[in-house]
Amino acid sequence: MAQWNDDKELFDLMKEKLYTPVVGDILDQMGYKHQFLPAAIRPLEALVPADAFIDRSQPDNRLKLAGYACTVLENDVFDSPKKPFGYLTEALDQLRQGDIYIATGAHHSALWGELLTATAKARGAVGAVLDGYSRDTPQVLSQNWPVFSCGCYAQDSSVRTQVVDYRCRIEIEGVTVMSGDLIFGDVDGVLVIPAEHIEYVIEKALEKARGEKNVRKAIEKGMSATEAFATFGIL
Numbered sequence: 001m002a003q004w005n006d007d008k009e010l011f012d013l014m015k016e017k018l019y020t021p022v023v024g025d026i027l028d029q030m031g032y033k034h035q036f037l038p039a040a041i042r043p044l045e046a047l048v049p050a051d052a053f054i055d056r057s058q059p060d061n062r063l064k065l066a067g068y069a070c071t072v073l074e075n076d077v078f079d080s081p082k083k084p085f086g087y088l089t090e091a092l093d094q095l096r097q098g099d100i101y102i103a104t105g106a107h108h109s110a111l112w113g114e115l116l117t118a119t120a121k122a123r124g125a126v127g128a129v130l131d132g133y134s135r136d137t138p139q140v141l142s143q144n145w146p147v148f149s150c151g152c153y154a155q156d157s158s159v160r161t162q163v164v165d166y167r168c169r170i171e172i173e174g175v176t177v178m179s180g181d182l183i184f185g186d187v188d189g190v191l192v193i194p195a196e197h198i199e200y201v202i203e204k205a206l207e208k209a210r211g212e213k214n215v216r217k218a219i220e221k222g223m224s225a226t227e228a229f230a231t232f233g234i235l
């Protein structure tokens with residue numbers, strides 16, 4: 001039986017108790033061996049000297065995210081588009097509570113910024129993951145909302161990039177992401193949990209996280225790595 005009653009409880013439990021390595025280990029055991037997005041996609045806060053822009057008196061919500069994928073497909077354009085941004089505003093306006101905006105396909109400009117953060121946050125979305133760049137870094141960080149990207153780049157997307165579809169199948173360096181898959185990210189990376197396996201993966205990851213704490217305690221008390229692995233099956 002699931003240890004959560006609704007999506008918010010699930011997301012909070014993941015952010016409190018889990019970390020991407022242990023979830024990735026469970027996916028590996030299930031045969032899902034290519035579920036991590038590229039290592040370059042990291043929390044924006046971890047990519048810049050964030051202390052210059054952040055009020056540290058508040059709880060920090062920028063370094064972990066958990067939510068359901070709202071997939072967005074973009075492409076680069078090389079002439080002024082007939083419709084600036086393509087279907088970007090439509091993709092933003094249909095975001096739902098608990099969604100994570102996850103976009104790929106364009107690489108010549110920033111895919112995210114201050115006003116997109118404000119819009120997504122107001123719609124109840126819980127994060128953004130960009131296979132590309134973000135901009136307006138101080139203004140994004142000040143909103144205390146998780147944005148993961150490949151880095152900062154100020155170049156505007158309106159004449160260089162367009163959204164061509166959303167809530168569609170996307171691939172990011174061979175990792176398939178479907179709308180409704182569970183996205184989990186922290187300082188070690190971002191991974192994709194297929195929607196049909198969410199409950200099993202999270203339950204097993206919670207179990208493994210508890211087991212890793214026991215292994216660490218045993219090692220700190222003097223147990224060798226070889227004995228620990230033989231005893232617990234975890235390392």
